[in-house]
Amino acid sequence: MKVVAPSFEVLENLDRESLAVRIEFCGRICYKSEDKIDRESALPFVSKMAEHGHNSVLEMGVVTLEVDCADEGQVTGLFLTQPRYLQISRDGNNLLVTGSVRAFRELLIFHPDCAVVDAMCAYLNKSHPYFFSTILPKKGFTADGSIKVCKVKLSEVEQFPPEKLLKHRHIAVKFIVNRAITHEIVRHRPCSFLQESQRYCRYSDDKFGSEVTFIKPMFFKEDSPEYTIWYKAMVDTEQMYLQLLETSTPQAARTVLPNSCKTELIVYTNLAEWSHIFKLRSTKAAEPSMREVIIPLQQDFLQRFPAAFA
Numbered sequence: 001m002k003v004v005a006p007s008f009e010v011l012e013n014l015d016r017e018s019l020a021v022r023i024e025f026c027g028r029i030c031y032k033s034e035d036k037i038d039r040e041s042a043l044p045f046v047s048k049m050a051e052h053g054h055n056s057v058l059e060m061g062v063v064t065l066e067v068d069c070a071d072e073g074q075v076t077g078l079f080l081t082q083p084r085y086l087q088i089s090r091d092g093n094n095l096l097v098t099g100s101v102r103a104f105r106e107l108l109i110f111h112p113d114c115a116v117v118d119a120m121c122a123y124l125n126k127s128h129p130y131f132f133s134t135i136l137p138k139k140g141f142t143a144d145g146s147i148k149v150c151k152v153k154l155s156e157v158e159q160f161p162p163e164k165l166l167k168h169r170h171i172a173v174k175f176i177v178n179r180a181i182t183h184e185i186v187r188h189r190p191c192s193f194l195q196e197s198q199r200y201c202r203y204s205d206d207k208f209g210s211e212v213t214f215i216k217p218m219f220f221k222e223d224s225p226e227y228t229i230w231y232k233a234m235v236d237t238e239q240m241y242l243q244l245l246e247t248s249t250p251q252a253a254r255t256v257l258p259n260s261c262k263t264e265l266i267v268y269t270n271l272a273e274w275s276h277i278f279k280l281r282s283t284k285a286a287e288p289s290m291r292e293v294i295i296p297l298q299q300d301f302l303q304r305f306p307a308a309f310a
């Protein structure tokens, strides 16, 4: 068995990658199949996700569009779709719209007759046909040119004033923490999440070192009696888990795994939601092992995005 400290990584490097590359990187965390990533693997991976409707994986790529509508009726048409998963800033008939691949796909599926949805998806389909090929409207796109759509580069988003920056700038963080902490983080519904799957990962496999990894509990000093009790519980648990795997599937054997089990979770959301999470999860009322990662993460964000968090 292995005991590791909790950690996090801000995945800002992913923002320089294509939508397909970043979606593949995040998606593979579920199966811990990052070793399968190569220069050719992203498109087949995301096409398969789109085809099979693995929609949560498609939340891991967002794009910001500038949409110039010809009249107010078109703007109203978009709002009437009640787009819960888009971030929209409005200036007259000019819109800034940020959404994930999933959000745009589902708008197209459920509201193909909305002119703004049609125009945005027609635009995205030009550069990313693999996201839309299985859900194209029967009559095709009708974009008549009255609505102008163009992509807003990340470098331009970063120049937005604070209010818009908080809304439109999304950033992903990968946490390596225990299962109790991820269970708390996933209560923040405005985020997108992907997590290492204990149903699929067989920790007796070579790639996991044939062992279970646990997160060091911050509650107990390493040489204390409490730590000794905890350590023994983990040793015994691992033994039982590995024994169950001899005759059972990982999803069956995992039923003995405890909260201390190490897990990986990618959380992707906008800066406004991160700010909200920092507020709730860094105070003394929050779980101490949550504060152990959230407080340093908050410090990291302050340095990365001073304009948004000033």
Ligand SMILES: Cc1cc2nc3c(=O)[nH]c(=O)nc-3n(C[C@H](O)[C@H](O)[C@H](O)COP(=O)(O)OP(=O)(O)OC[C@H]3O[C@@H](n4cnc5c(N)ncnc54)[C@H](O)[C@@H]3O)c2cc1C
Pocket: 187, 188, 189, 190, 276, 280, 281, 285, 286, 287
């Ligand atoms: C110190 C602390 C202790 C906690 N203790 C407990 C506990 O004992 N038990 C427990 O169950 N949880 C507990 N929680 C979790 C807490 O109840 C929330 O689930 C969590 O903090 C996320 O809340 P949120 O409002 O930020 O996010 P969400 O609940 O995800 O809400 C985010 C936004 O989504 C919108 N929203 C999403 N879904 C709906 C909906 N169905 N209806 C209306 N609006 C919606 C709202 O506008 C809201 O502003 C605790 C949290 C903290 C910080």
